[in-house]
Structures are given as C-alpha cells and as structure tokens.
Amino acid sequence: MGRAIKGKRPVNKSRHQQKTQAQLAELFRRETAHRKTLHGQLANQVIAIGIHIHTEKLSYQSFQKMYGKSVSVRAPRTFLSIVTRKAESAGGYVDEFPTRTTALSQVCICGRRRKKRLSERVHACTCGVIAQRDLFSAFLARHVKDNVLQVTEAYESWSGAEPLLQTAWRQAINQPASGRQMLSSFGVPESERVV
Ligand SMILES: [Zn+2]
Numbered sequence: 001m002g003r004a005i006k007g008k009r010p011v012n013k014s015r016h017q018q019k020t021q022a023q024l025a026e027l028f029r030r031e032t033a034h035r036k037t038l039h040g041q042l043a044n045q046v047i048a049i050g051i052h053i054h055t056e057k058l059s060y061q062s063f064q065k066m067y068g069k070s071v072s073v074r075a076p077r078t079f080l081s082i083v084t085r086k087a088e089s090a091g092g093y094v095d096e097f098p099t100r101t102t103a104l105s106q107v108c109i110c111g112r113r114r115k116k117r118l119s120e121r122v123h124a125c126t127c128g129v130i131a132q133r134d135l136f137s138a139f140l141a142r143h144v145k146d147n148v149l150q151v152t153e154a155y156e157s158w159s160g161a162e163p164l165l166q167t168a169w170r171q172a173i174n175q176p177a178s179g180r181q182m183l184s185s186f187g188v189p190e191s192e193r194v195v
Helices: 015-049 060-067 069-074 076-089 133-141 151-174 179-186
Strands: 052-057 093-098 122-124 130-132
Touching: 015 069, 015 076, 052 076, 052 133, 060 069, 060 076, 069 076, 076 093, 122 133, 130 133, 130 151, 133 151, 151 179
Parallel strands: 052 093
Antiparallel strands: 122 130
16 A cells, blocks of 8 residues: 555545445444443443442553554453443542552562562462462452552451452353353462362
C-alpha cells in the first residue's frame, strides 16, 4: 500500500470492496456491542460480591504493547471504569494502588519477600503458606491501605481466609469451561494433583 497523501483519496472503490468494508464495519459494531454486554454482566457479578474494591494500578499501555489486539478486544480499562461507576453509585469505591510500593506478587504475610517468575503460579512460602498466586495477591489487596500493605492485618486474617482461597482455587480448576489454559495459568493445588 502506498503512503496516504492528504487530500488524495482513491475515489473508485469496487463494489466488492464496498461490500467487504460494510461487512467489516458490521462485525466491529457487533463485537463492540457484545463486549459491552459482557463487561456489564461481569461488572454486576463483581458488584454483587462487594462494592469496596481494591485493585493494582496496571499499565494498560504496556498490556497493549505486550498483547496487542487482544487488549483492545477485551478493553480492560473500559471494564474497570464500568466497575468504578457501578461501585460508586452503590456507595462504594474502587481503590487503585501502585504495584511498585505494594509488590503483592512478591510478599507474604510473614513479611518475607521473594520475586516469582511469571510461570510460578503458586505462592509457597517457607513459613508454610501455600495458595494460588493470584488469589493470594487478591487476598493481600484487601489489606492495602493508603497504598501500603498492612502486613499485620493480613497476617491476622489469614487463618479465616485460607479455606476460602483453597475452595476458590479448587472451584476454578474444576470449572469445565476453564479448560487447559486456565489450568496452566492457575496452577493446581497439591490435593488435586494426580501423581
Ligand atoms: Zn511466608
């Protein structure tokens, strides 16, 4: 394709091209409408669980660089703004905190800190805490206040949260729709492992 020159546009589009462009526009329109529906449904599910939401502030720009098209299709930033709107109108909030100060994927309730590889899906600390990595981060996120993880608070609530996290882990991997991709990204709890 040649470079586009301002003011000089090809005037003669073939009938076939016009038809294809119209079909493409229709597909994009349907994709947008479908995404809006899914975002709304998922946001409602989140709000039904709670209206005080703590989440890591993520760079959606770097997502775009890493995952390209898939990010614009899933539109995570848009999703978060929908959740925020719904949470706030229900009297709640969305608190986005920076990962630089919290580093939830590295820390433990015992205060130890260790960097994990992205492929390491399980948080297993020498203090005996074992949990699915993302669920554990979500548990920790609950105890972030003013951009700082309240380690003592997290430590004190761990015994109550642990069975919930184990159940969530088991449920996630046993969902028929989750498939193999979910398994590999989620990790498998010790008790479910086939030896
Ligand atoms: Zn630990």
